[in-house]
Amino acid sequence: xxxxxxxxxxxxxxxxxxxxxxxxxxxxxxxxxxxxxxxxxxxxxxxxxxxxxxxxxxxxxxxxxxxxxxxxxxxxxxxxxxxxxxxxxxxxxxxxxxxxxxxxxxxxxxxxxxxxxxxxxxxxxxxxxxxxxxxxxxxxxxxxxxxxxxxxxxxxxxxxxxxxxxxxxxxxxxxxxxxxxxxxxxxxxxxxxxxxxxxxxxxxxxxxxxxx
Amino acid sequence: xxxxxxxxxxxxxxxxxxxxxxxxxxxxxxxxxxxxxxxxxxxxxxxxxxxxxxxxxxxxxxxxxxxxxxxxxxxxxxxxxxxxxxxxxxxxxxxxxxxxxxxxxxxxxxxxxxxxxxxxxxxxxxxxxxxxxxxxxxxxxxxxxxxxxxxxxxxxxxxxxxxxxxxxxxxxxxxxxxxxxxxxxxxxxxxxxxxxxxxxxxxxxxxxxxxx
DNA sequence: TTGCCATGTGAACGATGTCTACATTGTGGC
DNA sequence: GCCACAATGTAGACATCGTTCACATGGCAA
Numbered sequence: 001x002x003x004x005x006x007x008x009x010x011x012x013x014x015x016x017x018x019x020x021x022x023x024x025x026x027x028x029x030x031x032x033x034x035x036x037x038x039x040x041x042x043x044x045x046x047x048x049x050x051x052x053x054x055x056x057x058x059x060x061x062x063x064x065x066x067x068x069x070x071x072x073x074x075x076x077x078x079x080x081x082x083x084x085x086x087x088x089x090x091x092x093x094x095x096x097x098x099x100x101x102x103x104x105x106x107x108x109x110x111x112x113x114x115x116x117x118x119x120x121x122x123x124x125x126x127x128x129x130x131x132x133x134x135x136x137x138x139x140x141x142x143x144x145x146x147x148x149x150x151x152x153x154x155x156x157x158x159x160x161x162x163x164x165x166x167x168x169x170x171x172x173x174x175x176x177x178x179x180x181x182x183x184x185x186x187x188x189x190x191x192x193x194x195x196x197x198x199x200x201x202x203x204x205x206x207x208x209x210x211x212x
Numbered sequence: 213x214x215x216x217x218x219x220x221x222x223x224x225x226x227x228x229x230x231x232x233x234x235x236x237x238x239x240x241x242x243x244x245x246x247x248x249x250x251x252x253x254x255x256x257x258x259x260x261x262x263x264x265x266x267x268x269x270x271x272x273x274x275x276x277x278x279x280x281x282x283x284x285x286x287x288x289x290x291x292x293x294x295x296x297x298x299x300x301x302x303x304x305x306x307x308x309x310x311x312x313x314x315x316x317x318x319x320x321x322x323x324x325x326x327x328x329x330x331x332x333x334x335x336x337x338x339x340x341x342x343x344x345x346x347x348x349x350x351x352x353x354x355x356x357x358x359x360x361x362x363x364x365x366x367x368x369x370x371x372x373x374x375x376x377x378x379x380x381x382x383x384x385x386x387x388x389x390x391x392x393x394x395x396x397x398x399x400x401x402x403x404x405x406x407x408x409x410x411x412x413x414x415x416x417x418x419x420x421x422x423x424x
Numbered sequence: 425t426t427g428c429c430a431t432g433t434g435a436a437c438g439a440t441g442t443c444t445a446c447a448t449t450g451t452g453g454c
Numbered sequence: 455g456c457c458a459c460a461a462t463g464t465a466g467a468c469a470t471c472g473t474t475c476a477c478a479t480g481g482c483a484a
Binding site for chain 3: 455456457458459460461462463464465466467468469470471472473474475476477478479480481482483484
């Protein structure tokens with residue numbers, strides 16, 4: 001009981017009168033931005049709407065972001081992390097003794113599943129003009145490069161070491177292309193067993209094409 | 213001389229006092245929209261700006277388009293036509309007796325060159341959520357399907373007839389993917405002999421991957 | 425306690441998409 | 455030739471948006 005009495009002023013402060021300072025507004029705005037992006041795509045990420053939902057004035061955003069582009073950039077960054085996680089999850093479910101090609105294909109599936117599962121967020125990501133993403137070691141592309149390296153070692157495909165980057169780009173292009181086409185492109189209405197078939201054909205073609 | 217005198221009132225009517233009715237405003241607005249898109253990408257296609265440049269009030273646009281989305285759609289349609297022309301030009305420059313694979317690769321090059329050459333317009337195209345494009349016979353994809361058919365006939369690749377569509381999708385994905393990556397994606401800063409190398413690797417990989 | 429610095433507010437500006445009521449023009453039926 | 459009607463364009467308003475600037479508030483360190 002006494003603890004309840006002691007907590008009373010705190011309750012008043014958070015429920016009836018909100019504090020002047022939010023606490024960590026930046027993270028909150030990014031969180032809401034991701035939510036808006038997931039609902040309505042990149043054009044739904046409005047600075048004013050985010051501020052409104054965060055219970056804050058529009059100009060408060062400018063204490064944390066130079067402008068809306070920066071906010072959208074932060075949202076994209078978060079989305080990119082989620083994409084990477086989706087890829088890694090898919091890869092990590094492949095048996096350790098499976099051939100390396102299986103891992104590459106699993107990464108592609110993870111990419112595609114993320115795109116289909118969270119179309120709007122993926123559209124937001126794909127519409128990005130700036131993707132610094134120079135986390136090098138942790139970026140999805142770096143991971144893909146590593147997987148291609150696995151292909152080399154197993155000689156499932158003969159890939160010249162200097163051309164590893166090129167091979168990764170070819171794979172990335174195919175996966176990104178089919179993902180865009182099936183989420184916001186000409187194939188976006190293809191229903192779901194068929195779109196997975198198209199993914200599989202595209203993946204198989206790309207991987208097979210790495211052999212000389 | 214007399215003809216000059218006869219034309220005089222007409223000159224006055226077009227220069228000093230503009231006519232109340234534009235003539236064919238719709239086409240003009242689409243033309244200006246394409247121009248704006250080519251300069252600043254899809255977000256630069258503003259209904260009001262187009263109306264201003266056309267010398268017309270903003271609400272006039274609503275006599276020809278239900279809304280801005282429709283206007284942007286018309287702009288995209290025009291851009292898509294240009295893309296198709298770029299592909300066809302590239303294909304038609306291949307010698308008639310060249311192997312069919314050459315034609316497929318040429319189509320991919322035409323696609324890519326359009327994307328690089330008119331980045332903003334291509335971004336506008338790629339950001340499109342709706343692409344009806346059910347012109348069937350004339351659409352770029354239909355043409356690609358035909359080219360893949362050529363591949364079958366020459367047995368350069370063994371493609372089951374029922375899987376021709378899938379093969380075309382795989383090719384399309386690779387070409388679209390590398391185009392997006394090199395224009396607005398992670399590879400957009402790769403300078404121009406290198407990005408063509410990446411294109412060639414991607415194209416070769418995709419075509420080679422169609423063999424079983 | 426005081427004063428500074430980070431953070432948030434309020435009002436304003438110009439721009440945008442869209443709507444409604446009204447103005448102008450070309451055209452087909454008498 | 456005239457006139458009503460449909461097509462087309464205008465003016466003004468509204469809500470929303472991104473952005474800025476002067477000011478308010480609060481935590482924290484000297």
